[in-house]
Amino acid sequence: MSLTTYKKKRNFKSTSEPVGGTSNRGKLNFVIQKHDATRLHYDFRLEMDGVLKSWAVPKGPSTDPAVKRLAMMVEDHPYDYKNFEGIIPEGNYGAGTVIIWDKGTYEPIEPVKGKKAQEKHLLKQLKEGSVKIILHGEKLRGEWALVHTKQSENSWLLIKHKDKFASSAEVTNKSKSVVSGITLLQLEKSAGSKNGSPKKAVKKVAPKKASPTAKKSLTLTSKKKVNS
């Protein structure tokens, strides 16, 4: 396993992010986490070889086959990371809020039976720079491809294939966690009320009394981040 980089970057005494985990289900899992760190991005993770192969997608996935989204490959994450939703405290790597934006099982497009054989097939595709998969998520379904580009060692493109799940509707407008039903902003606010606000931006914007105007300004703040 290749979790050395992951572990090196983190201090597990001060972050509640998972350290390991063992896959034991009959199907391969995927997760997409929406992560508001230095910059808002989506972390696209595919279970392969006992870990989560991971890409940071700055703009998030698009269900429009005409739109190719940049996906920067990052270090493998431990299997249990697929269940992580919460706050990475200030001062830690990736400090900020994380929600589970989508999750489910996935498989190769080519009909390969059995998890072991599927993983072998996918690892070969990964090495070749073209991973073709079917996602069975709550927000994302159908055929997708991750294609390595020649731009840099880590740059890939996330592309929706044309099928009945393709749509020009902006899927990232769906902003809630598929696990808790909350948005990143709600997570940030709930943390603020418990331990003091973890983010200065919230402190500055948060009103003393909830008023419609104040709510509007919070929404605008979050929208602004999405575009950055």
Ligand code: MN
């Ligand atoms: Mn991230």
